[in-house]
Amino acid sequence: MEDRKESELKNFCSRNILIILGFSSIAAVIALIAVGLTQNKPLPENVKYGIVLDAGSSHTSLYIYKWPAEKENDTGVVHQITECKLKGPGISRYAQKLSEIDIYLTPCMVRATQVVPQSQHQETPVYLGATAGMRLLRIENEQLANTVLIAVARSLSKYHFDFQGARIITGQEEGAYGWITINYLLGKFSQKLNWLNLKPNEGSALETYGALDLGGASTQITFVPQNKKIESPSNALHFRLYGRDYSVYTHSFLCYGKDQALRQKLAKDIQGTNGILRDPCFHPGYETVMNVSDLYSSPCTKKFERTLPFDQFQIQGTGNYQQCRQSILQLFNTSSCPYSHCSFNGVFLPPLHGDFGAFSAYYYVMEFLNFTSEETPSQEEMTDTMEKFCSQPWEELKTYFGDVKEKYLSEYCFSGAYILSLLLSGYHFTADSWKNIHFMGKIQSSNVGWTLGYMLNLTNMIPAEEPLSAPLSHATYIFLMVLFSLILVAGVIVGVCFFYKPSYFWKDMV
Structure with missing residues (x-):
């Protein structure tokens, strides 16, 4: 009788112990999963x-x-x-x-x-x-x-x-922010690691690109001079980006964007005519009429303003690239320089150094002329192409480029000649340094221009927020994971031993 009661007691206790161990193990598994999911869920x-x-x-x-x-x-x-x-x-x-x-x-x-x-x-x-x-x-x-x-x-x-x-x-801001944009997108502000000692390679971050920006009314040149000496204080700007200080040269030439430069050239060339301007910067057969008052309405053409015996004048294209370029060069005054080096109009320009990214109208014009390949064409190749392009009859050109607006199409000869004149005669790029110019439209899906650099500089004034952190501290997370893992392992070990060797648990009761 006592043996039977003892056996029933053992069975009752065994069953309850196994149930408790089972629930404990399940609870431990659930706790492990819950802690893991909570800690590692996407922030x-x-x-x-x-x-x-x-x-x-x-x-x-x-x-x-x-x-x-x-x-x-x-x-x-x-x-x-x-x-x-x-x-x-x-x-x-x-x-x-x-x-x-x-x-x-x-x-x-x-x-x-x-x-x-x-x-x-x-x-x-x-x-x-x-x-x-x-x-x-x-x-x-x-x-x-x-x-x-x-x-x-x-x-x-x-x-x-x-x-x-x-x-x-300001023009200086426009130039400098364009410089920031190019170098940011090209990764020039990021320090590269030396694989041998995992230290930043100091030299790599200093080799920045220069920036050449051409708009409709102004043009900018910006770069870090090799000797960092800027003789004209008004052309120096200083930035701190990504833990580094940069001193850059920048200058903006107001009235020397491609649209205002064309106005200047027309206002200069119309003097001494009878109201008909035979212009080598427009294609043979091209004709258009322009009001003198519209030509002189810009502050950029005031220096050429004269009283003329006609209110309108006609432009007749002759399509001669070399003559066009000679006419454009008269816009750049290189006769005097109060500094050791100048670009034109007596403006200080340090010796050119490094690679340059040319964007905005530089890119759009050169893309149309098919000069935006990875390797910049030589001066001779570009000159040959421009001579052939400018000499093409206007009617033939309209037929071939029927989807391009006539205003833009008619000005590509002038714009191409102006860009080459500005870079070679205005900024003094040589045959050696010419290959360092890269025409850019977009880099990594971002437009090249001043706006991204503007935004980057402005973010220095926006306080950084604390990073979003996980719900549990690292120490708490490790403690809970270890605790519930031990509970689970202990429960499994005890359950296995109790199931297969129950005599170890009841020997003291025998």
């Missing part, structure tokens, strides 16, 4: 957005940038995610039609509200930078330029972004 993306509007002389573009809130050496890692081109001319053309600015800006600003998450609209900064077109308007009528900026600011303030202002950036 929410912690990013910032910024919007920059590039208000150029001929058009306006909006760029949306994105960067992680945890910055790298105090400068955000910025990427372009969207570009939106506004339909219409530059904002300076709206000086007499301010009521249309709202309509002009709306499509791209609406696009921005769709791209940037709504939860981040109020903390997303919006900047508008106006360049040479507005610089010229300010020279002509400062009050009118301010009125345009006020109207633009009023329109942009209607959106629920953090509008930071609309202003005219």
Whole structure:
């Protein structure tokens, strides 16, 4: 009788112990899975957005940038995610039609509200930078330029972004920010590791590219001089990016963008004619009529303004590249230089050094002329191509390039000749240094221009946030994982032993 009671007690205890061990093991497995999933679940993306509007002389573009809130050496890692081109001319053309600015800006600003998450609209900064077109308007009528900026600011303030202002950036800023953009996209600010000692290779970060920017109304040249000596203080700018200090030379030539340079050339060449200008920079058979008042309406042509016996003049193309270039060279005054080295018009220019990225109109014109291959064509090849292109009859050219707007097509001969003249005679690139020029449109899906550099520099003023961390500290996570693992292992060992060798647990009761 006692043996039977003892056997029932053992069976009862064994069953309950196994149930407890089973539940403990299951609980330990669940705890391990829960802790692991909680600790290793993807963290929410912690990013910032910024919007920059590039208000150029001929058009306006909006760029949306994105960067992680945890910055790298105090400068955000910025990427372009969207570009939106506004339909219409530059904002300076709206000086007499301010009521249309709202309509002009709306499509791209609406696009921005769709791209940037709504939860981040109020903390997303919006900047508008106006360049040479507005610089010229300010020279002509400062009050009118301010009125345009006020109207633009009023329109942009209607959106629920953090509008930071609309202003005219200086030519030096435009050049320097373009320099930042190129070198950022090419990875020139990142230190490379030496595989032998895993220390930064100091020399690699110093070999930056120079920047050549050509717009419609101005052109900029920016680079780090080899000896770092800049004789003209107004041409020196200093930056700190990714833990490094940079001293760069930069100069902006207002009125020497391709559109205003053409106006200067026409205003110079029309003098002494009878109202018919036979122009070698336009194709044979090309004809157009232009108002003298329109030609002299720009501050860039005031120095050529004369009282002429006609109100309109006709341009007749003759298509001669060499004559065209000789006419263009008269725009560059290289007769005097108050410094050790100059570009033109008495402007200081250090000796050229290193590789250069040429973008904006440099790229668009050279792309059309098929000069944007990986290896820059030689001067002789470009000259031969330009001579053949400029001499092509206008009607033949229109047939071959029927999808190109006539205004742009008619000016490619002048633009190509102007670019070669500016680089060779204006900036003094030689046969040896010419091969260091690289024509660039985009790098890693980001447009090459001043706006990305502007955004990069501005992120230095945005405080970095603490990185998002996992729910548990590393020590707590390890402790819990070890604890629940030990509970699971102990439960399994005890359960196996109890199941196969129950006598070890009951021998004291026998």
